[in-house]
Amino acid sequence: MAVLVTGGAGYIGSATVELLREGDVDVIVLDNLDYGHRDAICDVPFYKGNVGDSDLVKRIVLEHGIESCVHFAAYAYVGESVTDPAKYFANNTVQTNDLLNALIESDVKNIVFSSTCATYGDPQYIPIDEMHPQKPINPYGWSKFMTERILESYDSAYGLKFVTLRYFNAAGATAKCGEHHDPETHLIPNVLRAADGDLPFVSVFGDDYDTPDGTCIRDYIHVADLADAHLRALDHLKGGGDSAHINLGNGLGFSVLEVIEAARKVSGRTIDVKIEPRRTGDPARLIANASKAFEVLGWKPENAGIETIIRSAWDWKKAHPNGYAS
Ligand SMILES: NC(=O)c1ccc[n+]([C@@H]2O[C@H](COP(=O)([O-])OP(=O)(O)OC[C@H]3O[C@@H](n4cnc5c(N)ncnc54)[C@H](O)[C@@H]3O)[C@@H](O)[C@H]2O)c1
Numbered sequence: 500m501a502v503l504v505t506g507g508a509g510y511i512g513s514a515t516v517e518l519l520r521e522g523d524v525d526v527i528v529l530d531n532l533d534y535g536h537r538d539a540i541c542d543v544p545f546y547k548g549n550v551g552d553s554d555l556v557k558r559i560v561l562e563h564g565i566e567s568c569v570h571f572a573a574y575a576y577v578g579e580s581v582t583d584p585a586k587y588f589a590n591n592t593v594q595t596n597d598l599l600n601a602l603i604e605s606d607v608k609n610i611v612f613s614s615t616c617a618t619y620g621d622p623q624y625i626p627i628d629e630m631h632p633q634k635p636i637n638p639y640g641w642s643k644f645m646t647e648r649i650l651e652s653y654d655s656a657y658g659l660k661f662v663t664l665r666y667f668n669a670a671g672a673t674a675k676c677g678e679h680h681d682p683e684t685h686l687i688p689n690v691l692r693a694a695d696g697d698l699p700f701v702s703v704f705g706d707d708y709d710t711p712d713g714t715c716i717r718d719y720i721h722v723a724d725l726a727d728a729h730l731r732a733l734d735h736l737k738g739g740g741d742s743a744h745i746n747l748g749n750g751l752g753f754s755v756l757e758v759i760e761a762a763r764k765v766s767g768r769t770i771d772v773k774i775e776p777r778r779t780g781d782p783a784r785l786i787a788n789a790s791k792a793f794e795v796l797g798w799k800p801e802n803a804g805i806e807t808i809i810r811s812a813w814d815w816k817k818a819h820p821n822g823y824a825s
Pocket of ligand 1: 505506507508509510511512529530531532533534535536548549550551570571572573574575590594613614615616665666667668669670680
């Protein structure tokens with residue numbers, strides 16, 4: 500079985516490619532390298548291009564006998580999506596629609612899609628399960644929400660089978676693959692940059708939320724656990740399983756200050772903190788109910804502890820001081 504991995508040179512995509520290859524699966528990566536790193540996937544067959552390039556997608560399917568697709572490729576900066584929504588709908592929704600059309604025309608009808616907890620919007624209850632109303636509060640969330648609806652329509656009309664995986668906060672690293680975003684907006688890599696002296700301090704956006712220490716609580720999921728869930732989702736579809744929307748998270752929440760404290764412990768370094776005003780649209784808590792992932796995919800996180808997650812990211816940072824540039 501050959502699998503097309505779009506966005507496979509990115510953070511979560513490259514970790515998934517690594518695991519697929521360990522399982523002797525033939526993997527082909529399509530990535531435009533807008534944010535990805537060629538070095539993240541070493542000798543994996545690679546095409547530099549856009550997922551919306553239908554001719555290229557059809558050629559890859561034909562040449563490599565692609566049977567399924569794992570679709571990571573997207574832009575994922577929430578703030579930018581608010582100031583430049585056109586960029587997000589064109590890339591994340593329109594290009595994904597083109598990709599799906601090219602796959603269906605090539606008779607590829609199994610797809611695993613990277614969705615997001617941002618499709619839920621402000622939580623009405625915690626932990627968030629898949630039945631929670633979806634009302635995104637930014638264009639990034641809407642761009643993924645719309646793709647989910649397209650997938651449902653294509654299932655009904657064309658028999659496309661999908662698993663959408665609604666991730667909470669991806670974090671950590673495998674031995675080979677780590678997080679190298681530019682710009683970096685995620686908390687854990689920035690906390691570790693502060694620990695290493697690359698940043699003077701960590702900005703904490705709001706310390707007056709209705710949480711025990713006043714800072715936002717998030718559900719961090721190790722990137723290796725995410726990768727494992729993708730392999731299980733592919734197996735589910737290959738075995739004739741039904742289409743499904745599935746949350747991926749630990750079901751555990753850690754506050755910003757707890758993450759920083761854990762990073763101090765792991766790194767043995769001082770990490771200075773600067774309290775800044777709240778950011779618009781940051782809910783106090785986001786925690787997943789991921790029990791459906793266990794019921795449908797037999798998946799549960801193996802690296803749930805925050806120190807385990809941070810240690811893996813710290814080890815990767817020490818081995819790659821300049822990210823993939825090193
Ligand atoms: N990182 C998280 O915490 C998180 C949480 C929820 C959902 N997600 C989703 O998971 C996916 C992967 O996230 P990531 O953190 O690995 O991001 P990333 O930016 O590291 O990887 C995305 C990759 O897609 C590529 N890409 C973007 N648009 C493309 C296009 N049109 N054609 C070809 N390649 C394109 C980029 O070059 C990049 O390599 C994204 O879809 C994101 O929305 C991520």
